[in-house]
Amino acid sequence: MQQDPDVIARPPEALIGDLNPQQAEAVQYHGPALLIGAGAGSGKTRVLTRRIAWILTQFGAWPSQILAITFTNKAAAEMRERLSSLIGPVAERMWVSTFHSACVRILRRDGDRIGLKSGFTIYDTADCERLVKLIASDFNFDVKRYTPRQILARISDYKNNLTGAKELLAQYAPDFRPGTRGYHIGRIGNVEELYAVVYAEYEHRLALANAVDFDDLIVRTVELLRTQPDVAAYYHHKFRYILVDEYQDTNHAQYVLIRELAGVDAGEHPSPDARGAGRVGPAWITVVGDSDQSIYAFRGADISNIQDFEKDFPNARTIMLEQNYRSTQTILDAANAVIAHNEGRKPKKLWTSAGKGVPITGYAADTAQLEAHWIAHEIKRLHEEEGVRYSDIAVMYRANAQSRSLEEGLIQAHVPYQLIGGTKFYERREVKDALAYLQAIVNPADAINMRRILNVPKRGLGARAESIVTMYADEHGLTFWEGVEQADRIEGMTTRTLNPLKRFADLMTGLRAFAAEHDGQPSQVVARVLRESGLLDELSKSTDPQDQSRVENLSQLQSVAAEYEQNTPDATLVGFLETTALVADFDQLPDESEDSGKVTLMTLHTAKGLEYPVVFLTGMEQGTFPHSRAMEDASELSEERRLAYVGITRAKRHLYITRAAVRAQWGRSSEMMPSQFLDEIPEGLIDWKRKEAGVERMRAGWGRGSDDDWNATLDEFGDWDDDSMGTTYGGSSYGSSSHGSSSYGSASYGSSSYGSSSRSGSSYGSQAPRFGSAARERTSSSSSSGNGGAHFTYGTSASPSRSPRFGSSSASSRSGKVTTRKAAPKPHAKPASSLDRDNRLDINDFHVGDKVSHDSFGLGTVLETQDKGRNSIITVDFGSDGVKRLMLRVAPIEKL
Incomplete structure (x- = not known):
């Protein structure tokens, strides 16, 4: 096979001389199927580009025979730039692109074979939502009950799984014909019929408009290759080497697309050509990815694509890249420890020669506002005292809603920031x-x-x-x-x-x-x-x-x-x-090498693929991270743990992990337990600046009945000297659930309002009282009532028996009414609240395999016990009700 004269000749040593043994082996591998298991920060882009250069210079392939696929234009541009430095300008002529860009190119050339004219329009999300609204208007269904976004998410799921509208119509609405005007969906509440009809009409109108949506770019290309044998043969002949980056993020449709382009299922025998893929048989496939970083299941990504690669390609070779070039060993040890709790993964342990580095810094705040306050002032300290650039710092969170308090904290501390995820x-x-x-x-x-x-x-x-x-x-x-x-x-x-x-x-x-x-x-x-x-x-x-x-x-x-x-x-x-x-x-993210002069705020999903010298991983609480949805679903919890792994490995030099003891949810204040991911990080790796929040220590003090504990906690509150930062505490019911509460076994958080709310409906903010000397003065002035100096305020949603809100002024609850009472107990007396109830069960009496009975979930088997003193936890399998983590002191259980 003659090499393309435009390709710069590179001796083997120039391509592998600076690689570690595993990287060099992956670059040189000669065979039809290769899986490169590239751990976070292990240099996968370098390996992928060197392998392409190796195929060109050592296997004698031509640039036109190579298809390299990645997920973002930014990644494709970086790959093309690196290839240019290795093989010369010929790299610009190669097919190095995203899935969608490659499919557009194919459909522009041959789409007319399946009814697509070359000038077709690609609809974005807003266009698709507008189309669904028009269909809703014609078919007269309620877009508030069945939102366009909800319907489009279902249509996207259908397309990602290559489920066509015709087969859904045959099953759920055989009498409907796309294009029918004034059609009324027959059975009210039959959501499957609604989805089938709207999907079919949506596809019909896309065709009339000569338009496609993003999912169609993949689906229609698969259709083209499956229904037009001569077109498929052209691409089988053209692409002899296919390389796919971020393979763990592929969905079913993308998986099928790769197989169709490679001709895996075409029935041809592999080429006898010893130098490479030759001209006969399936293309040689290289996939690069990390199953531990598969975090896009909500977008349709199927982790089984990478987990089952060796089953799909029986002769495949797997090479693991475990040496990390990004983070310190402390950060990697934390990531390894967390991800090790996921079952069914291929073992992989990241390591680095960069040294141990500084410990992870931990901080437990009383509220989300105070968490943000501490983060903002720590960032300012890093910048002013240690010379860390603001652009070298990122603050990451599980959900967009968490950004509000973080933004407020940064604004108050006069720290410049940029929020990723606004209007694009x-x-x-x-x-x-x-x-x-x-x-x-x-x-x-x-x-x-x-x-x-x-x-x-x-x-x-x-x-x-x-x-x-x-x-x-x-x-x-x-x-x-x-x-x-x-x-x-x-x-x-x-x-x-x-x-x-x-x-x-x-x-x-x-x-x-x-x-x-x-x-x-x-x-x-x-x-x-x-x-x-x-x-x-x-x-x-x-x-x-x-x-x-x-x-x-x-x-x-x-x-x-x-x-x-x-x-x-x-x-x-x-x-x-x-x-x-x-x-x-991802293509709109700022360039990491550019000094924007601003701290970056982003969700963990957005952060994948990025790295920063300093990372703050926030909201480390059960129900926040891991998300409440994952509490009763093992597969979702595994995905949340992979997300934690991604977050931890974004940090290069210094990782911070923070949590709040109380967080506002759905207008109410919820008691939050520490994230189980914190338990999974070895204690010796974390330097806790504050391991227990003040409110947690207060409750522990009430339980022990110690005046010293009470006074020590109040003294800690007195250290907060920012008048704009305040907090409100009150009772939380652990026994019943409410809208927006996150279930944690039998304990439900968010079921009651903490004290009262401000105008915004939150119990926190600038209107809330500040703990400290002023607070103590106010409580002292109440001593004439005989309550030992404590002045308790309750909102109308909390009964008089619930825990107090400390401070002098009452505020309106969600109903707008105010109820103020003065409580009689001494400061160290335990408040009459289910928040502080104790079943008097001993964690040492529970062992793996024990049977327990739960008031709601019935009979269960103990899977794990965690001795956390007063907050000890047991994990129980309740069969059809799922696996629950229960706080022993509040769970309504009995050991059998």
């Missing part, structure tokens, strides 16, 4: 409007975008005009655009509506002609659209300051088009629209 550039209204014009120019059949721009900017074509054109088009089997073109034929059309419709038709016809003449200059097309549509003029004349920023966004869009032109030799308007449509969330 291509989702901003003015940018979407401009792109809708471009999509409608390229694909006039696209009714969603054509209808979006009909009256943008306002031109006297409101909902009535849109409805008249839509009805006419439907009745005559036309697209919406064709209805606009034939507006003068519509009966009852008034001059007042007809004239602006004609002007709109003339505008779009003119823009289409201009775009056809300047197809290789998308930036000029963008400029013409912005000017002639009136979008730019309307915003420029506005006195609203926000509209000025929108003008800047439109300017940025034109700059993006110009940049695309400069970087793309065969630039086209369709190609530009593809680049904007295929930008993933």
